[in-house]
Amino acid sequence: MRILIVEDDKDVAGFVVKGLREAGHTVEHADNGRDGLFLAASENFDAIILDRMLPGGIDGLRLLETLRAQDNVTPVVFLSALSQVDDRVKGLKAGGDDYLTKPFAFAELLARVEALTRRGKTDGPTTKLCVGDLEIDLLSRGVKRAGQKIDLQPREFRLLEYLMRHAGQVVTRTMLLEGVWDYHFDPQTNVIDVHVSRLRQKIDKPFELPLLHTVRNAGYMLQTEDV
Amino acid sequence: MLHAEQRGQPELIGTARPKRRARPIIRSAGIRLALVYATVFGVSAFALAFSLWYSTVGLLQRQVEVAVRNDASALGDHFAIGGIPSLVMAIRNRLSNNIDGDAIYLLIDPLGNRVIGNLDRWPVGLTEANAWYELPVTRQGVGSIALLRAYPIIGGDQLLVGRDVRARTELRRVLQDGLLWAMGIMAVLGLLGALVIRSLFRRMIRDISSTTRAISRGDLTRRVPKTGDGDEFDELAEIINDMLDRITKLMDGVREVSNSIAHDLRTPITRARTRLEDASLHASTPDDLKAAIERATNDLDGIVAVFQALLRIAEIEAGARRSAFSSFDLAPLLLDIDELYRVVAEERGIKLLTSIAGMLPFFGDRQLVQQAVTNLLDNALKFSPADGDISFTATVENAVIEITIADRGSGISEEDRQRATERFFRAESARSTAGSGLGLSLVSAVAQLHNGTLRLTDNNPGLRAIISLPTRQVD
Incomplete structure (x- = not known):
């Protein structure tokens, strides 16, 4: 760039x-x-x-x-x-x-x-986002990984959507707070980490290849390769 | 910018002074007020005197005229019934019975000779019939003044009917003189009143201006003296004093903050500096060096966070955020916060007992309320023991929204609770935990910005923090 x-x-x-x-x-x-x-x-x-x-x-x-x-x-x-x-x-x-x-x-x-x-x-009118075998449908708000349906809470869905829109890029905690929760300050508690780890439980835990990676001193990244 | 202001100020004062001296008299608000007072007083006094004069004198005049007319028409009836002899009889009767001592009659024949009456002769100057005359007359050798009217009678005779009005004329003169005197006195009083008002005005202004001048020179302890009458000037003095109290409080806040910065930021800065110096002197491997630098960077981030919080509190206390106020429902915002923190609480084995009212209409700053509530939840989570409940409730009653967050932690002791909202204050029991001592200051500042309060009470055990916010702002 x-x-x-x-x-x-x-x-x-x-x-x-x-x-x-x-x-x-x-x-x-x-x-x-x-x-x-x-x-x-x-x-x-x-x-x-x-x-x-x-x-x-x-x-x-x-x-x-x-x-x-x-x-x-x-x-x-x-x-x-x-x-x-x-x-x-x-x-x-x-x-x-x-x-x-x-x-x-x-x-x-x-x-x-x-x-x-x-x-x-x-920013086009995309209705589907895919990373590896994980895919989400923005219209039906459905999530699938390797053909298996995954149930997500509405906020978890928005978190995942944000991560998928920025797949392959580092997403910081502040960016998630602003982009997903619309908070423009940093709470003292590690709220974002907890929410991300919950999401990871659902989309990564049952599968072999982890998609949601933690980038040290920076944030998170959703991608198929290891960081 | 600061320089420009500093340079500009003396110039301003320098140009303003001669102008004040050359100011025309009418530019003085005191004199203007006094003039208005005198004018209003004078006009109303004149109106009062004139209406008094008109109604008294005019009434007397009209009464006499009516009496004369009635008299004349009664005599006319006599003439109609019995001609001249009957008329003469009637006049004679009236004169001898002395019904009205002031009544005047004179009947003359066509040659001008007196037929009957109590006037010696036809008054000089009375030339036309059926018209009012006020003329000097002579009654039984005594000069007087009378209101007269002549009536022609068929056959050439003329009847003169009238009333002696000397007493009334005198009354009128006395009234007139009295009113003129009163007018004079009123003018003097009005002028005096105006002068008193002007000096009162000046005194009040002098009190206020001398106080504010002293304050602009830096003496913030001065206050506008109150007269104690509870009048408008007192009210103004009170408003100005309130304003000064607020300014003093802000100034104290600034002083307090700079002191706090000196004390409380020195520690983390020292820590960061020590780490860096230690690393540069003693680190033997690149990894050690990297680790030390990383820790120092984290320390600096902590310092920056403290600065950010300080600036934010200052920004809130200055009231600058009022422009961002809007009407919205607090309930979804609080539910969002609940959703954000619920998982964290669960993770730590803490139960978050949330109960939010269905609708919480509110006018204020969304972000600030968000931050205040998350600060309280951060605290509650930080001090809660594992498996201790945290209750998070919001209710609205009598146009006041109460957001309560109560934990089962160690709480804050009675005397520390008073100081808990001071900047950088940290209770003894909290010293071992991470934190800047600014969280509750911010919550308190946010509550105050919305004309609300933050109350800290005992939760037996633990701390119960209650934010009370009015649903609507009252100016």
Whole structure:
């Protein structure tokens, strides 16, 4: 994937660029708003990581608004130290697809960027999702593995659906809280782990090949190969 | 931005002052108020005096006119029945019986000679018949004033009927003088009243402005003095004082937080720093180094979480979140939370006894209530012994929603309960568990934002936390 990062802090930018390259992405970096806008508008990217407060007269919000005004729909993840709820709302209203506050864990950023780029591709009217021999029907809300019917609670179904939509990608606990439960804060209790392990009991336990993997220090991933 | 503000301020004061001096008198609210008072007072006093004068004097005048008319028409009847002799008889009777001492009659023949009457001669100036005249007359050699009307009689005679109104004229003059004096006194009183109002106004404003000026200079202990009358100014003073109390409380909060940050964040920061330094000095294998760095990163994440919670509480206490308020039903939200935590409780062998009312109409911030309730459940789960029940109930009664979460853990002692909602406060018994000491502060802040309360009581054993929220906000 081709990713643009617009970030003025050299250390943060260097760290993110390195991490993204290690994860197999092509990365361009701009350290101010004007260069960022120029790059974003003139070249094609799969995703943009955007700081809010930038030097060069154009801040992150302006940059994104300008971009969206030109009908550019590249997915954008805000990466900002502005952490209040209003800031988040402003960022999403300006056309941002996700909002991550600093300080952040790189695994979280990587997972969110990869999730975004995938979202853009599979948002068609799919009615069936498959990973290996596991398949779910979004219309009848039925789940089958190796032809065997599996009964899931409504919330478990939504959890599985979210994981399947992001199959092959790391999904963090925060992403699950936001995407499945619509919670925008982290409870102290390991609620997500418990729910995932319940789901695992139902979809993995009776079968030979595990599909739902735990990714250390990051989250979970649904895929046929081992992590 | 801060710099610009700091630079801007003195300039503002510098330009505002000369303007205040050059302000025209009418720009003073005190004088304007006083003028309005004087005008209203004067106009109403004038209206009162005028209506008094008009009704008294006018009534007297009309009474005299009616008496004269009646008299004349009675005499006319006499004339109609018996001609001039009957008329003369009637007049003579009236004069000799002295029915009305003020009555005036004069009958003259066509040549102008007096036939009968108590006037010596036809008054000068009375030229037209059937019209009212107020003229000086002479009665038995004494000068007076009379209201007169002449009636022509068939045959050329003329009858003059009237009333002596000297007493009434004098009464009118006395009334007029009295009213004029009263007007004068009213004007003086009005002016005095205006002056009193102005000075009252000024005094109140002075109290308020001197207090607020002192506060803007940084003396937050000052309060607007109250007169104790319970009047509007008192009310205003109270409102301002309430506002100042709130500001003081917020300032204290800020101070408290900065103190807490200094104390309570120093510990985890020290821990992270020690780990890193220790690793750089003593780690012998890359794996040791990696592990130490990972632990230090976790410590830092913990510090960030504390910061996040602090900022969130500050944001809530500042009331900034009111803009995100909306109307919604709390019941499904609480059921969602129940569903989220039920499995965790089961995992730990704890029974979650949930009972949520069917409908909990509410106006507020969805996310914050969510977070407050999950904080309480986090706590309950953290302190519950295995196989101890947790009860999670929500009821609505008298427009107050009560969300209760009670556990069977060690609870909080009586004196610690008072302080449990303070930032960073951790009861002695909780020191060994993980946590920042901010959970209950946040719950309390959320309850207050919604004009509600958080109460902590004993569950014998354990803790019972009750959030009371009004279904509707009262401003």
